[in-house]
Amino acid sequence: MARAADERQQSLLQTVVAVVSALGIGAGGLLFGTALTVLAFLVLQFGAGIDLTTAHLLVLGLIFVQGVGCAGVALAYVRFRPRIAPAIRDLLGIDGPLVQFDIHASVPSFKDVAVVVVGYFLALAAAIGGSLLASQLAVDTGTNSAAEVGMENPEIILLLIPASLLLVGPGEELLFRGVVQGRIRTVFNPVVGILVPSVAFAGLHWFALSGGSTAGNLFVVSLLVLPALVFGVSYEYTDNIVVPSLIHGFYNATLFTGLYFSVVYADQTVQSALLAL
Structure with a gap:
């Protein structure tokens, strides 16, 4: 009886540690990248005397948040966890072997390519359909900060399109699917392992919105x-981080392409549908 109770306590403790560490790394990667962005901005603006604009700040964010914060923290966590985790487990009194996980990446197979294509259209349909619904319902939604900068500087959108494929998709997927989902999957089944990172990923976008009502x-x-679930399912199914990275990258690139043409041709309907994404 006592042994069974001890095993349940150990299981609960391991679950709590897994969830807290996974979500902490996810938020920590973004915060670390944001701190580096602010530091770089201050150094360039006040140290080097370079007059920077919000567009420059956006570029710095792409480099330091997605490139260093997301990708760098994710890769560092996977590499150093086997060395650090045993000490933390001893401190917390967690018994048993350390459950390992890794981020698998490979050249996409034909099956992977098919998943990328299907996932891309599903994610895009979900996002645009939902955004158009919000527009039709006249929901007071906030504006995505990157899209807002792009509205004021259309040429920046042309930078955001390749950056989606080279930095945003790979960086955010390494962190949220590779690490957050991978870590949670060590203690939960696939459904929970996909759902928790997806909700966390979407929730953190709250801080990228400016204006709008709380309900909106x-x-x-x-x-x-919805698109986050597509990313998560594609990674669970293929076990290849390249797949959700491509889906995410093409998804963002398509949204920014649509925003660019809507700005150039002053299509207010498309603009209102895409600004919140």
Whole structure:
């Protein structure tokens, strides 16, 4: 009886540690990248005397948040966890072997390519359909900060399109699917392992929204869970981080392409549908 109770306590403790560490790494990667972005901005603006604009700040964010914060923290966590985790487990009194996980990446197979194509259209349909619904319902949603900068500087959108494929998709997927989902999957089944990172990923987009009502921004965040679920399912199914990275990258690139043409041709309907994404 006592042994069974001890095993349940150990299992609960391992679950709590897994969830806290996974979500902490996810949020920590973004915060670390944001701190580096602010530091770089201050150094360039006040140290080097370079007059920087919000567009420059966006570029710095792409480099330090997605490139260093997301990708760098994810890869560092996977590499150093086997060395650090035993000490933490001893401190918390967790018994048993350390459950290992890794981020698998390989050249996509034909099956992987098919998943990329299907996932891309599913994610895009979910996002645009939901955003158009918000527009039709006249929900007071906030504006995505990157899209807002792009509205004021259309040429920046042309930078955001390749950056989606080279930095945003790979960086955010390494962190949220590779690490957050991978870590949670060590203690939960696939459904929970996909759902928790997807909700966390969408929820963190709250901080990228400016303006809008609380209800409207909650509506936007709930919509973003849908493409996040597509990313998560594709990674679970293929076990290849390249697959969700490509889906995410092409998804973002398509949204920015649509925003660019809507700005150039002053299509207010498309603009309102894409600004919150």
